[in-house]
Amino acid sequence: MSPDRRRALEATRDLKxxxxxxxxxxxxLGPDLARWAFEQWELRSHARGKFDSPxxxxxxxxxxxxxxxxxxxxxxxxxxxxxxxxxDLTAGIGGDALALAQRGPIVAFEIDSRRAxxxxxxxxxxxxxxx
Numbered sequence: 001m002s003p004d005r006r007r008a009l010e011a012t013r014d015l016k017x018x019x020x021x022x023x024x025x026x027x028x029l030g031p032d033l034a035r036w037a038f039e040q041w042e043l044r045s046h047a048r049g050k051f052d053s054p055x056x057x058x059x060x061x062x063x064x065x066x067x068x069x070x071x072x073x074x075x076x077x078x079x080x081x082x083x084x085x086x087x088d089l090t091a092g093i094g095g096d097a098l099a100l101a102q103r104g105p106i107v108a109f110e111i112d113s114r115r116a117x118x119x120x121x122x123x124x125x126x127x128x129x130x131x
Contacts, residue, residue, distance in 0.1 A: 008033045053126070060114050063092045092115050
């Protein structure tokens with residue numbers, strides 16, 4: 001994640017998306033970065049029942065809605081032999097890829113650049129938890 005985005009998330013942490021807060025952060029960070037940060041906190045809130053570490057992850061709204069629940073993803077991952085490399089050809093933001101990475105090496109593909117950015121970040125979050 002870029003330093004600007006990291007700073008935007010910190011600046012908007014625990015802020016409600018009121019008109020005053022939106023205007024203040026848009027003036028401080030720029031409107032696009034402020035909008036992105038407030039949206040990430042909203043999506044992280046929605047992701048709490050779906051992911052183990054949502055407050056450190058990044059999301060795209062449609063991809064979050066489509067993401068596999070972790071219990072289903074872990075079950076799917078268990079169907080592959082431990083240690084075997086598995087390819088996730090439609091990785092999205094990482095619902096299945098996160099579970100697959102916990103059981104062995106993966107190769108993940110995503111053609112949408114916003115989803116791919118989230119996928120890379122989310123895989124880094126999970127990997128850091130296991131180190």
